[in-house]
Amino acid sequence: MSREQDHGKVVARLITDLCENKSMVHITGVLEQNTELQEENQNLKTANNLYDRKIAQYVGQHDAMKSQFDAKNSELHGLHKEKNALLNQQSLLNSKHNLATRELIEVKKELARLRNFAVELTPFKxxxxxxxxxxxxxxxxxxxxxxxxxxxxxxxxxxxxxxxxxxxxxxxxxxxxxxxxxxxxxxxxxxxxxxxxxxxxxxxxxxxxxxYVIEEADELCEVLSDLAKEATEQEAYVRSVLLAAFRGKQAHEALHRRxxxxxxxxxxxxxxxxxxxxxxxxxxxxxxxxxxxxxxxxxxxxxxxxxxxxxxxxxxxxxxxxxxxxxxxxxxxxxxxxxxxxxxxxxxxxxxxxxxxxxxxxxxxxxxxxxxxxxxxxxxxxxxxxxxxxxxxxxxxxxxxxxxxxxxxxxxxxxxxxxxxxxxxxxxxxxxxxxxxxxxxxxxxxGQVGMGPPSSSGGEVSVVGTGPAAPPGGGAAAPGAANANGASFLSGKGGGGQKSG
Structure with missing residues (x-):
């Protein structure tokens, strides 16, 4: 029993010495620090796990964004190719446009020249x-x-x-x-x-x-009449060309002869x-x-x-x-x-x-x-x-x-x-x-014989005068008047009228 007590005392003294020893204090401090470090390490592990998850999330987002970027990049590349194709097409169209513009200018000149061969027709009323x-x-x-x-x-x-x-x-x-x-x-x-x-x-x-391009135009008139029944506008154009052909001094002289x-x-x-x-x-x-x-x-x-x-x-x-x-x-x-x-x-x-x-x-x-x-x-x-x-x-x-x-x-x-x-x-x-x-x-x-027909006013036609009387309704003078002596202008007397026998 005493041995056990002695042993306990020894242990207690050792523990007391140990506790009073500076190393022990240091160890205790280390242990406490270790405990704190363990807790901190645990916290860091937790944070690290969180960061790992975030990194994984970011990596996923990065991969998704990279895929989108690759797609956009591919699309952009396609757009560049399309742009180049459009530029080439535009260049071709510009060339065609320039060619068409030159052709249009020539056509307008030709049209203006052809229009000079025709007259402008007027609306039909x-x-x-x-x-x-x-x-x-x-x-x-x-x-x-x-x-x-x-x-x-x-x-x-x-x-x-x-x-x-x-x-x-x-x-x-x-x-x-x-x-x-x-x-x-x-x-x-x-x-x-x-x-x-x-x-x-x-x-x-x-x-x-x-x-009036030809003297007697019966056949021409017939051709144009038939054409007018089938194609009115074409007939009008053909006629306008023919009318335009009959102009100038020679045409005026020909019309005078006609x-x-x-x-x-x-x-x-x-x-x-x-x-x-x-x-x-x-x-x-x-x-x-x-x-x-x-x-x-x-x-x-x-x-x-x-x-x-x-x-x-x-x-x-x-x-x-x-x-x-x-x-x-x-x-x-x-x-x-x-x-x-x-x-x-x-x-x-x-x-x-x-x-x-x-x-x-x-x-x-x-x-x-x-x-x-x-x-x-x-x-x-x-x-x-x-x-x-x-x-x-x-x-x-x-x-x-x-x-x-x-x-x-x-x-x-x-x-x-x-x-x-x-x-x-x-x-x-x-x-x-x-x-x-x-x-x-x-x-x-x-009325009386030799005096002409009665006038429209109910009396006899005036036979006084030296020249033909004007016909009804205006126009040229008619040989129905008489000379100053009252003789009928058409009787062969007085120098006028029908020829005398």
Whole structure:
């Protein structure tokens, strides 16, 4: 027991010595420091683990960002390649653009050069064009009425050579217009219609053409008409080129020759009835008419739509109207129903004239009737053509731009009846006596024989003057006036009128 106590004391003393020993203190301090370091190390391990996780996270993010970078880099590389391709393409396009620009400049120069070969066409205005065409007819009708719608001298009525020349025109042969050689209403109407038909035919032949590049353009007109039906714009361009080709001094001279030829041709058929004084007046009037018609038609040539005349008769009120005469003292033909009733009743023979006397009869004779009054009585005798828009002729529901004029059956029948009554004895005296008898037929409607038709105001036409009187409706002077002595200007006396025998 004592040994164990001694051992314990020894151990206690050793422990006490150990505790009191400086090394022990140092060791204790080291141990404490070690403990602290262990705790700190543990904390560092924890922090290190956290940092490892963050590093791993950052590495993941880095890898992801690197992948994105690689993708972007690849995309950027592709964009660079695309950019280079676009630059190359742009360079190619610039080259093409420069080439196209040079070609465009050349094309514009060529187009400008080609445009000089054509004229600029104007828009088509139906109402204005119709008014212009109707104006052409009015001028021609006034001229015809002024010279042929008046009393002819006996020498002119018996000048068979001049009448044969008049009948020799193709327009009269085609339309078979009867020509009574007298001064009745029908006689004046028929020879006026004949004059108007000749003017229409020659104006169509020389003036009413799509272009004046050749003398007579029937085939050209036909070609352009067919083209207008198929390709209106192409026809307009071809016509504009043809119109442009007819310019300059030579074209002006050619147009002057065309007008002279038109005037001379018409005059050659109608001028034989007059003496030199009236011939000069007639020629001047015809020249003025041809010149005015040409000026107006040149405006029509410049329209974008081709306008062409038609002489082919089809009984259609939308295309044709009866020719109504407006000379003072001349009455219009009756309607078919009225003419038939008059013949059945025997009140008015087919060749009768208006025999009403006094102011009432004169005023009624001078009053122009409505132009549609004789519409159902249309005959196949075209005096003035209708005018159409060429591209619309092929359509059945289209109507004429400006209607043409034809004679009436009642007029033709009455004229043929008067032709049957004509007898021309071989002697000059007998011929004059027969003409005087025929002239008395129109005394009631015309006023006194040799004094001309009554005026539109109800009285007689003034016969005082030294030159031709102006025809109704304006235009050229007509050989219907008289000289200062009161003699009829058309009677072969006083130096004027038809040629004397």
């Amino acid at each position: 139906p109402d204005a064009t119709e008014s212009l065409l109707n104006g052409l007819f009015s001028k021609a009708r006034s001229l015809a009425e002024g010279f042929f719608g008046v009393d002819f001298a006996e020498e002119a009525l018996t000048d068979l050579s001049s009448w044969d020349t008049l009948r020799g025109h193709d327009a009269l042969k085609k339309n078979m217009i009867p020509l009574p050689l007298n001064n009745t209403v029908i006689g004046k109407q028929m020879r006026t219609a004949a004059f108007l038909a000749i003017m229409a035919a020659e104006l169509h032949r020389y003036i009413f053409q799509p272009a 007008l002279e030829r038109t005037t001379d041709t018409i005059f050659s058929f109608v001028g034989g009835f007059f003496n030199s004084t009236v011939k000069n007046t007639l020629r001047s009037s015809l020249a003025e008419l041809c010149r005015d018609s040409c000026n107006e038609w040149q405006r029509i040539q410049l329209l974008k739509e081709k306008i062409e005349p038609r002489f082919d008769f089809i009984h259609d009120p939308d295309e044709w109207r009866p020719l109504i005469f407006r000379m003072p003292g001349l009455v219009s033909p009756p309607t078919p129903a009225a003419a038939k009733a008059q013949q059945q009743n025997g009140s008015v023979p087919p060749n009768a004239t208006n025999k009403r006397s006094g102011k009432q009869g004169q005023q009624q004779a001078a009053k122009p009737p409505p132009e549609e009054e004789a519409g159902p009585d249309l005959a196949n005798s075209v005096i003035w053509p209708s005018f159409w828009v060429a591209s619309l002729i092929q359509y059945d529901d289209e109507t004429a731009l400006a209607r043409g004029y034809v004679l009436c059956e009642s007029q033709i029948i009455a004229a043929k009846e008067e032709e049957k009554m004509q007898v021309f004895p071989s002697t000059r005296r007998a011929a004059r006596r027969d003409v005087r008898r025929l002239r008395t037929m129109s005394t009631g409607a015309m």
